[in-house]
Amino acid sequence: GAFNASSLITHSQVRWDDIGGLDEVKRLMMETIVIAGLKKPESVKPWKGILLYGPPGTGKTLLAAAAAGSLNASFFDVKADKIVSKYFGESSKLISGLYTAARSHAPSIVFLDEFDALSQSRSDDTSDATRKLLSSLLTELDGLQDKKSDRLLLTLAATNTPWDLDTAVLSRFPRRIFIPLPDEAACREIIRIHTESLDISSLNLDELGAECVKKRYSGRDIHTLCQQAMWTMIRDENTELHNLALLPFDELQKRSLKVRALSM
Ligand code: ATP
Numbered sequence: 001g002a003f004n005a006s007s008l009i010t011h012s013q014v015r016w017d018d019i020g021g022l023d024e025v026k027r028l029m030m031e032t033i034v035i036a037g038l039k040k041p042e043s044v045k046p047w048k049g050i051l052l053y054g055p056p057g058t059g060k061t062l063l064a065a066a067a068a069g070s071l072n073a074s075f076f077d078v079k080a081d082k083i084v085s086k087y088f089g090e091s092s093k094l095i096s097g098l099y100t101a102a103r104s105h106a107p108s109i110v111f112l113d114e115f116d117a118l119s120q121s122r123s124d125d126t127s128d129a130t131r132k133l134l135s136s137l138l139t140e141l142d143g144l145q146d147k148k149s150d151r152l153l154l155t156l157a158a159t160n161t162p163w164d165l166d167t168a169v170l171s172r173f174p175r176r177i178f179i180p181l182p183d184e185a186a187c188r189e190i191i192r193i194h195t196e197s198l199d200i201s202s203l204n205l206d207e208l209g210a211e212c213v214k215k216r217y218s219g220r221d222i223h224t225l226c227q228q229a230m231w232t233m234i235r236d237e238n239t240e241l242h243n244l245a246l247l248p249f250d251e252l253q254k255r256s257l258k259v260r261a262l263s264m
Pocket of ligand 1: 018019020021022055056057058059060061062063113158159160190193218219220221223
């Protein structure tokens, strides 16, 4: 079907506190947002875009969602690879549609995930559609710089392969932030975040944190680990679950799930 940029708008509930570790990154992003909002002299041009790069599952999407959530801004969560493969021929129109919608619903955070799909180095593929796509992207990124508006429009681009990016596109993102795998302290925080409201007093967080670093776990891996531990605990503790499936739903709602301390 036809692409409708307004259908991409969401409103994020994510808060900065939902992100474990990355304190310095969070601080930089908050500063960028605050400076964009403050009254300032003409010559002070705030950053209009930030490139987040690093291994998969480390919180790039979460950071963008937290930026939007903290501002109560319109959040355009764009999976660039999907758009390019689905709407290849019209993807340049799509970029201008996206930014038109973002401007009219500002304050807006435009998150371009899998950014490399939009801006592969031109030498790899010089097809007409690719060139058009790139030039419309550059036009939008430049246009933002000049347009006089007191309403925030911030582009956050994310990639796991920054070396694939076209240099003309890269130059529009002088602000680049590396998002690393979590260190021990961050792993502990991420475990706490994903076991919120569960009893984790029996966990040895120091040991677990060290283990996660040793295995080079990402935040996504830690999230999965916590989910699995939770499911195991629930199934061990509630052996009669399949019998309860025979109950009418309003009966079910009168009973509670048994939970004990989480172990990993
Ligand atoms: P990709 O590069 O694969 O798109 P990403 O860097 O955008 O990944 P996210 O989508 O932000 O990663 O993270 C995936 C999931 O992993 C999150 O929804 C969250 O559950 C968990 N996660 C990742 N990093 C963190 C973190 N620092 N704190 C808490 N949870 C995290």
